Amino acid sequence: MSSVMQNPEFGAQLEAYVLAHSDEEGALLAALSRDANVNLLRPRMLSGHLQGRILKMFCRMLRPQRVLEIGTYTGYATLCMAEGLDEGARIDTIEINDEMEDFMMKYIRQSPHRDKIRVHFGDALAIVPTLDETFDMVFIDADKRYYTDYFDMVFPRVRQGGLILADNTLWDGHVLENHPHDKQTLGILEFNERIKQDPRIEKVILPLRDGLTMMWKK
């Protein structure tokens, strides 16, 4: 058993150390986070400092020209990925809840990377088929009940060698429950089993935060 599991406080200290020795998130994202924590009901849904830097790093390493995000929420992860994109590259992000528009646009407008971002409001399952794009990288982070549907929908739209990421695939540890009954947990379990069996992709779950699955299209 790791020291983190024996002592959760140790885990928190280690995370603080990791953040202190990684790039800062910057003033705009820190302000967004504070605003979300004060004014939104579920601020924990946003990616946050560590995962945000990792998403940016994926963009730096892979240099995708076209990125798709399913589930924008505050735009935190969108802004992080946009930071890592080359000039001329673009991220399409889809959010079903148009009540988030004022919040996210307040920050997107202030970002020097705003021109790389295209926000769509509506159900991703309806919008993605209307986007005439092939994506190099996709970040799935919306309704856990429909992860398999999102995956099936985006798969043919991802180029060979492209990367698909799916967030929250450990679902706060609920994946280990003996008799799960809530629909989100069942959705994640179904997704994880399907992904494991899918020979068209190489896959690994990063035990980062709430679980981030990386899938590379062969």
Ligand SMILES: C[S@@+](CC[C@H](N)C(=O)[O-])C[C@H]1O[C@@H](n2cnc3c(N)ncnc32)[C@H](O)[C@@H]1O
């Ligand atoms: C976990 S949050 C996204 C967080 C964001 N990706 C980040 O990392 O900062 C999930 C978002 O997905 C949105 N959502 C849920 N179902 C959706 C759908 N079918 N299409 C688009 N967005 C959806 C929710 O309204 C919510 O804002």
